[in-house]
Amino acid sequence: MSGEWFRRFVPDSQGASTTQGALRLVCFPHAGGGASAFLRLSREVTPGIEVVAVQYPGRQDRRHEEPFTGIGLLADALADEVRREVAGPYAFFGHSMGAIIAHEVALRLAERGEPGPERLFLSGRGAPSTVPYAHDRLRTDADVLAMVRKLGGTANAVFDDPDVLAMVMPTLRADYRALGSYVWTPRPALDVPFTVLIGDTDPVVPVTAAAGWKEFTTARTDLEVFEGGHFYLDVKAKEVARVVTSALGLDGRRNQAVAV
Numbered sequence: 001m002s003g004e005w006f007r008r009f010v011p012d013s014q015g016a017s018t019t020q021g022a023l024r025l026v027c028f029p030h031a032g033g034g035a036s037a038f039l040r041l042s043r044e045v046t047p048g049i050e051v052v053a054v055q056y057p058g059r060q061d062r063r064h065e066e067p068f069t070g071i072g073l074l075a076d077a078l079a080d081e082v083r084r085e086v087a088g089p090y091a092f093f094g095h096s097m098g099a100i101i102a103h104e105v106a107l108r109l110a111e112r113g114e115p116g117p118e119r120l121f122l123s124g125r126g127a128p129s130t131v132p133y134a135h136d137r138l139r140t141d142a143d144v145l146a147m148v149r150k151l152g153g154t155a156n157a158v159f160d161d162p163d164v165l166a167m168v169m170p171t172l173r174a175d176y177r178a179l180g181s182y183v184w185t186p187r188p189a190l191d192v193p194f195t196v197l198i199g200d201t202d203p204v205v206p207v208t209a210a211a212g213w214k215e216f217t218t219a220r221t222d223l224e225v226f227e228g229g230h231f232y233l234d235v236k237a238k239e240v241a242r243v244v245t246s247a248l249g250l251d252g253r254r255n256q257a258v259a260v
Helices: 035-045 069-085 098-109 141-151 156-160 162-183 207-216 237-247
Strands: 004-007 023-028 049-054 088-096 119-121 194-199 223-228
Touching: 004 035, 023 035, 035 049, 035 098, 035 237, 049 156, 069 098, 069 162, 088 098, 088 207, 098 119, 098 162, 119 162, 119 237, 141 162, 156 162, 194 207, 194 237, 223 237
Parallel strands: 023 049, 023 088, 088 119, 119 194, 194 223
Antiparallel strands: 004 049
8 A cells, every 4th residue: 555644564574465355454653653653563463454554744754744733634634545545344553642543533434424444443542531631731842752751662762862853853742732732522422343452551541541432432342451551562562463353353263352
């Protein structure tokens, strides 16, 4: 799959034909993150699932573009792109800010009466709220950097390089502006099953907040808790892949997740 919004990963040892006809997993990155955040997961779920990672403007190979500063505007644009570019059966996986965007895109597709995802995987994020979360309302660059360091992640060391910091700061600033202004506008719940994933030591999202996603669907919600913090996905890709393939019925086993 090509185009400015989506990136497709195939492990070096496998050809493109291995993912032909595979169910697509459209992945939405965290604040400041790019499509490459899902490279590990892509390697673990191929060939049964093809990861199609979203590349937001303002990062990586789109770093010269202006980033969006509103969740709604970004979701509007992505709903159009998903409808145009993503064919066949698919699911959404959103991590942190990406969970909110994945949910908003799914809502827009449902409101338009268009085919939507078979399942939403919502990771590292509490359920939507009519009041912005305190950890999203960051006023200064110093506040943003302090939060990024608090959240951790394998890429944290790059912020010690002044040149790298100058390059990524506009994107982080825009993403946290979008998060800080986002509030839930009550709408009918989706009729799509959710799988909610969370690290047991996440410093900003308690398990109880993640479990609140169950109020936003009329279908089943499964809760998966992993050892780790906000970026548990960086080190638990194999375990997450097993959850994804099981939830999508691609491993021949019945889903044994805990319903909430």
